[in-house]
Amino acid sequence: xxxxxxxxxxxxLPQVWFFILGLFLFLYILLDGxxxxxxxxxxxxxxxxxxxxxxxxxxxVWDANETWLxxxxxxxxxxxxxxxxxxxNALYLPAVIMVVGLILRAVSFEFRENANNKGxxxxxxxxxxxxxxxxxxxxxxxxxxxxxxxxAGHFAGGMWDWLTWHSVLVALTLIQGYVLxxxxxxxxxxxxxxxxxxxxxxxxxxxxxxIGAVLITISAPIFHEHLRAQLFQPPLFYVFATIPALxxxxxxxxxxSLQKREEVMPLVWTFLLFLMSFIGLGxxxxxxxxxxxxxxxxxxxxxxxxxxxLIFVAFLIPIMxxxxxxxYLVFRGKVVA
Amino acid sequence: xxxxDTVVLSRWQFALTAIFHMLWPVLTTGMSIYLVVIEGLWLKxxxxxxxxxxxxxxxxxxxxxxxxxxxxxxxxxxxxxxxxPFSEAVGDFFGTVLGFEGTMAFMLEASFxxxxxxxxxxxxxxxxxxxxxxxxxxxxLSTFWILSANSWLQTPAGGVFVxxxxxxxxxxxxxxxxxxxxxxxxxxxxxxxxxxxxIGGISxxxxxxxxxPNFFTKSLKVVLVMALVIAPLQVFVGHLSAEQVYHYxxxxxxxxxxxxETVPAGTPADWSLIVLPNEAAEANPLEVKIPxxxxxxxxxKPKLDTPILGLKEWAPSDRPHLxxxxxxxxRLMVAIGLYLAALAIVTIVVWWRTxxxxxRLRNYKWLWWGWIxxxxxxxxxxxxxxIVRCVGRQPWIxxxxxxxxxxxxxxxxQVVLFSLSGLVALYTVFFxxxxxxxxxxxxxGPNVALPVPGLQNAEQLEIRIxxxxxxxxxxxxxxxQ
Numbered sequence: 080x081x082x083x084x085x086x087x088x089x090x091x092l093p094q095v096w097f098f099i100l101g102l103f104l105f106l107y108i109l110l111d112g113x114x115x116x117x118x119x120x121x122x123x124x125x126x127x128x129x130x131x132x133x134x135x136x137x138x139x140v141w142d143a144n145e146t147w148l149x150x151x152x153x154x155x156x157x158x159x160x161x162x163x164x165x166x167x168n169a170l171y172l173p174a175v176i177m178v179v180g181l182i183l184r185a186v187s188f189e190f191r192e193n194a195n196n197k198g199x200x201x202x203x204x205x206x207x208x209x210x211x212x213x214x215x216x217x218x219x220x221x222x223x224x225x226x227x228x229x230x231a232g233h234f235a236g237g238m239w240d241w242l243t244w245h246s247v248l249v250a251l252t253l254i255q256g257y258v259l260x261x262x263x264x265x266x267x268x269x270x271x272x273x274x275x276x277x278x279x280x281x282x283x284x285x286x287x288x289x290i291g292a293v294l295i296t297i298s299a300p301i302f303h304e305h306l307r308a309q310l311f312q313p314p315l316f317y318v319f320a321t322i323p324a325l326x327x328x329x330x331x332x333x334x335x336s337l338q339k340r341e342e343v344m345p346l347v348w349t350f351l352l353f354l355m356s357f358i359g360l361g362x363x364x365x366x367x368x369x370x371x372x373x374x375x376x377x378x379x380x381x382x383x384x385x386x387x388x389l390i391f392v393a394f395l396i397p398i399m400x401x402x403x404x405x406x407y408l409v410f411r412g413k414v415v416a
Numbered sequence: 417x418x419x420x421d422t423v424v425l426s427r428w429q430f431a432l433t434a435i436f437h438m439l440w441p442v443l444t445t446g447m448s449i450y451l452v453v454i455e456g457l458w459l460k461x462x463x464x465x466x467x468x469x470x471x472x473x474x475x476x477x478x479x480x481x482x483x484x485x486x487x488x489x490x491x492x493x494x495x496x497x498x499x500x501p502f503s504e505a506v507g508d509f510f511g512t513v514l515g516f517e518g519t520m521a522f523m524l525e526a527s528f529x530x531x532x533x534x535x536x537x538x539x540x541x542x543x544x545x546x547x548x549x550x551x552x553x554x555x556x557l558s559t560f561w562i563l564s565a566n567s568w569l570q571t572p573a574g575g576v577f578v579x580x581x582x583x584x585x586x587x588x589x590x591x592x593x594x595x596x597x598x599x600x601x602x603x604x605x606x607x608x609x610x611x612x613x614x615i616g617g618i619s620x621x622x623x624x625x626x627x628x629p630n631f632f633t634k635s636l637k638v639v640l641v642m643a644l645v646i647a648p649l650q651v652f653v654g655h656l657s658a659e660q661v662y663h664y665x666x667x668x669x670x671x672x673x674x675x676x677e678t679v680p681a682g683t684p685a686d687w688s689l690i691v692l693p694n695e696a697a698e699a700n701p702l703e704v705k706i707p708x709x710x711x712x713x714x715x716x717k718p719k720l721d722t723p724i725l726g727l728k729e730w731a732p733s734d735r736p737h738l739x740x741x742x743x744x745x746x747r748l749m750v751a752i753g754l755y756l757a758a759l760a761i762v763t764i765v766v767w768w769r770t771x772x773x774x775x776r777l778r779n780y781k782w783l784w785w786g787w788i789x790x791x792x793x794x795x796x797x798x799x800x801x802x803i804v805r806c807v808g809r810q811p812w813i814x815x816x817x818x819x820x821x822x823x824x825x826x827x828x829x830q831v832v833l834f835s836l837s838g839l840v841a842l843y844t845v846f847f848x849x850x851x852x853x854x855x856x857x858x859x860x861g862p863n864v865a866l867p868v869p870g871l872q873n874a875e876q877l878e879i880r881i882x883x884x885x886x887x888x889x890x891x892x893x894x895x896x897q
Contacts, residue, residue: 138533140530143523143527145485149489149522153511153514153516154518156507156515157513158515160503163503163511164507167496174493186486186849189478190853234500384508399519402524406527409538409539
């Protein structure tokens with residue numbers, strides 16, 4: 080047999096793409112996370128003026144934030160077509176819930192602006208945000224738990240496979256996480272009474288997210304055999320032990336900074352908490368892309384497709400980050416109604 | 417039977433999403449170029465009217481943009497949700513191009529949109545203009561990638577199908593597939609032309625009411641200068657697009673012309689104006705023809721060099737259905753294209769005779785009605801054109817390579833029905849809400865008292881006083897801003 084000259088490339092490229100997709104997904108969860116969280120929080124706003132400030136804080140960024148999801152979808156389609164097809168096939172209903180939620184949200188922004196009676200669109204905005212977060216929570220929970228596939232990697236499960244008590248737990252925790260990052264973002268962007276309200280919502284959400292995360296961490300290896308086998312292997316075991324410990328520390332630091340009424344640090348701690356959970360999730364999934372059995376190597380597009388896309392995308396990522404950053408810089412500072 | 421139902425429902429879902437989605441980016445993509453022009457005119461001439469135009473039209477822009485994004489999301493996800501075998505078979509190329517659309521085009525548009533809408537007082541005017549240019553560039557780059565992807569479905573190039581999976585050999589050849597250049601040009605002009613006639617139609621509505629006539633003759637002038645170039649050019653590019661169908665997709669051309677029998681070389685081909693196709697009988701019981709016109713249109717000759725194949729050349733399972741829909745959609749598009757070009761030319765003649773003065777234009781009510789009527793026509797033409805393009809491609813999803821029926825996900829039909837009814841319900845509400853809020857923005861009119869970026873408070877006040885003197889507002893007091 081002649082050695083395959085593309086072999087190192089076939090090993091390396093899928094890993095690079097796994098990392099890029101991870102980056103897009105993380106930026107999405109972080110950025111649209113505070114976006115959706117603020118949307119959910121708007122359901123509890125006591126008056127129109129407060130709601131106005133909440134929505135103004137999102138006006139210039141919601142669209143760019145949501146675009147990371149489109150990038151994630153498009154890149155998954157290009158780099159791992161099998162995973163794109165199988166995962167969306169398995170997650171049909173949660174994806175529809177999410178898309179409907181995002182649609183409701185997006186139009187509410189524009190319609191509310193022009194409406195005399197804002198009530199309907201306020202509600203649509205809040206409910207849309209909640210539905211989008213719920214759909215995403217079910218999706219994360221399902222991917223975490225594993226998707227049933229046949230030998231060719233095609234979806235072989237039922238339409239309701241995604242609905243289990245475990246995915247419900249993950250969904251509820253993710254919603255809490257979004258509320259947490261939404262609250263800490265609002266602490267950073269607002270002043271006065273509104274800011275005080277969100278110190279309270281942030282504290283509550285920090286606790287509920289923490290409880291959810293503890294339950295997920297404990298239950299995952301107990302109820303899922305494939306996760307147990309993976310998590311207690313030597314390299315992953317240290318990660319599995321370190322991440323919860325760091326998580327407890329970060330939650331402590333977060334709660335303390337909320338106590339001290341700091342403005343920027345709660346957002347920073349929440350950011351780190353998100354980053355750490357995300358890295359943990361990445362370790363549990365890697366090298367699979369359709370857990371528990373289809374690896375990134377099996378689901379990859381051809382190396383030529385991955386190289387071609389990589390040349391452009393790798394060049395574009397710093398540019399995209401730069402003008403996103405510029406956008407945030409232009410609108411820095413506190414929101415005024 | 418189950419699989420058939422799922423295919424039909426998935427097709428309905430995709431078609432409805434596409435038809436609805438198309439309505440919004442058509443306007444925003446074209447209008448973004450108009451906004452670049454009008455904002456550039458403001459920077460160049462320092463005439464405040466142009467600034468207030470930019471502010472007024474961008475209100476409609478934002479409304480449309482939000483719904484465009486919202487309705488685009490299900491488009492992006494449907495390939496995986498409803499067309500998983502398709503995604504897997506062509507992901508190497510199709511997914512790559514959609515990824516490019518997101519990273520190169522959509523992100524650019526989305527990021528600078530925030531500055532374009534909310535950044536008037538936060539960045540210098542030139543930076544704002546650059547942001548508007550970025551938005552316009554991003555939007556049109558989206559058109560480019562989407563049209564490249566769709567053209568590839570029409571004329572797959574740059575690789576081969578191995579065991580049902582497309583292997584790309586040359587990406588640039590696949591991107592620049594035979595249909596790409598003319599299709600992109602046709603769509604680029606379509607978005608611009610539709611937007612120009614929407615802006616023109618709304619301006620004409622104001623002129624007809626004699627509301628702010630000087631203000632709206634300004635927008636109409638800009639529209640007219642652009643339309644005079646674009647509308648005739650679009651007729652020409654449209655002709656080139658039809659010609660490429662003749663060369664690459666003869667079955668679609670036969671459907672567009674409702675031709676059942678082959679017209680052999682060396683004979684003239686007739687162009688029909690009205691037919692009543694009967695697909696079961698494979699004939700047109702009723703037909704009104706213009707003798708010899710089709711051979712002129714296709715080859716500029718009274719008699720054909722190459723035959724035009726009739727639908728009977730293909731087995732019924734290999735030819736497009738819904739012949740009547742394809743036939744009349746095509747004619748509707750052509751008629752609208754000609755009407756819009758004629759309207760632009762007639763208007764310039766009237767304008768030349770009246771000396772380009774807003775006040776004297778009041779007598780030309782028929783002309784303003786012609787413009788108001790033209791407002792929605794661009795949308796109709798675009799939808800009709802896409803119906804010809806995509807229904808005419810059937811039964812193939814990738815022309816000649818992959819059948820639509822084999823490309824659908826194996827989903828329980830009731831699940832697809834659930835998502836389809838959800839989308840129909842939402843889209844219906846959004847459509848009427850958008851019409852309602854859009855007409856409210858138009859009713860309200862431009863706010864000429866908006867602060868101008870880069871000026872001191874005293875200057876702002878002076879401008880307001882000047883505007884108040886020179887532009888009496890004839891509306892009832894309670895509707896004034």
